[in-house]
Amino acid sequence: MQITILGSTGQVGKATLREALNLGYQVKVLVRSPDKLGDLKEKVIIVKGDLMDALSVEKSLEGSKAVINAAGGVREPDQYKKFQQIGKILIEKMKQQGITRLVNISGAVTNLSTEKLDFKRKFMKVFVSLFYNRMKQAQEGIMPIIEKENDISWTFVRAAMISNKTGTGKVLADDKKMPGTTIMLEDLGKFMVEQITSTEWIKKAPLVASK
Ligand SMILES: NC(=O)c1ccc[n+]([C@@H]2O[C@H](COP(=O)([O-])OP(=O)(O)OC[C@H]3O[C@@H](n4cnc5c(N)ncnc54)[C@H](OP(=O)(O)O)[C@@H]3O)[C@@H](O)[C@H]2O)c1
Numbered sequence: 001m002q003i004t005i006l007g008s009t010g011q012v013g014k015a016t017l018r019e020a021l022n023l024g025y026q027v028k029v030l031v032r033s034p035d036k037l038g039d040l041k042e043k044v045i046i047v048k049g050d051l052m053d054a055l056s057v058e059k060s061l062e063g064s065k066a067v068i069n070a071a072g073g074v075r076e077p078d079q080y081k082k083f084q085q086i087g088k089i090l091i092e093k094m095k096q097q098g099i100t101r102l103v104n105i106s107g108a109v110t111n112l113s114t115e116k117l118d119f120k121r122k123f124m125k126v127f128v129s130l131f132y133n134r135m136k137q138a139q140e141g142i143m144p145i146i147e148k149e150n151d152i153s154w155t156f157v158r159a160a161m162i163s164n165k166t167g168t169g170k171v172l173a174d175d176k177k178m179p180g181t182t183i184m185l186e187d188l189g190k191f192m193v194e195q196i197t198s199t200e201w202i203k204k205a206p207l208v209a210s211k
Contacts, residue, residue, distance in 0.1 A: 002064045005029050006067065015188060016070050031049075051090075054092070057090060061094060067094060083139070083141030084141040101152075104142065104155070107128065107135060156205035157191060171191045172210070175205055
């Protein structure tokens with residue numbers, strides 16, 4: 001089965017891409033800089049372009065049955081507005097091509113419209129705003145755009161602090177409270193890809209950490 005992975009030159013995207021390839025998926029990616037894919041470059045179908053460009057997004061979705069969006073805020077201005085726009089383009093192009101499954105990366109301090117942050121996550125939000133504001137802005141820009149889409153089976157995977165240590169092979173997921181402080185990159189990649197065929201977290205936003 002072919003899937004599209006967006007943000008595949010980033011650390012989460014690469015880990016997700018590796019896992020998808022290990023599981024035998026054919027993968028199409030949309031990247032601005034193909035060389036950043038390193039050893040994975042030869043193993044995927046590459047569309048070169050920007051997520052803000054509707055035609056590039058359209059090309060990157062052609063032939064895919066599901067989308068994993070691992071793109072996140074980078075050192076560029078207006079990440080909130082850009083990711084609102086990225087969300088709108090992605091939804092429009094998914095609908096146009098009849099793709100209904102979307103797994104989107106997010107973070108622990110981003111909340112669905114139906115949800116309030118508990119004290120611990122409110123405290124974390126202050127920390128994230130200070131040190132990772134562009135990431136937070138991107139997450140907050142895209143989530144409301146996707147969340148209101150009834151025809152899309154979305155899952156927001158809200159990761160704990162990411163670590164490069166070897167994966168434990170076990171992920172704890174809970175949509176009410178943080179099940180841990182850290183998630184290993186490898187575990188996160190696996191969890192993201194597993195969601196393609198799982199119905200457990202559809203229209204939900206699991207908070208995930210390694211066990
Ligand atoms: N790092 C953490 O501890 C952590 C914890 C919890 C959640 N998260 C979530 O995970 C997300 C991804 O994290 P990361 O560490 O993998 O980030 P990253 O390494 O900075 O990767 C970001 C990816 O998004 C792509 N991207 C951004 N804007 C784009 C655009 N306009 N067009 C095409 N591609 C675009 C980047 O492409 P380029 O390579 O071309 O720039 C890159 O592939 C974060 O933003 C956050 O939501 C991270």
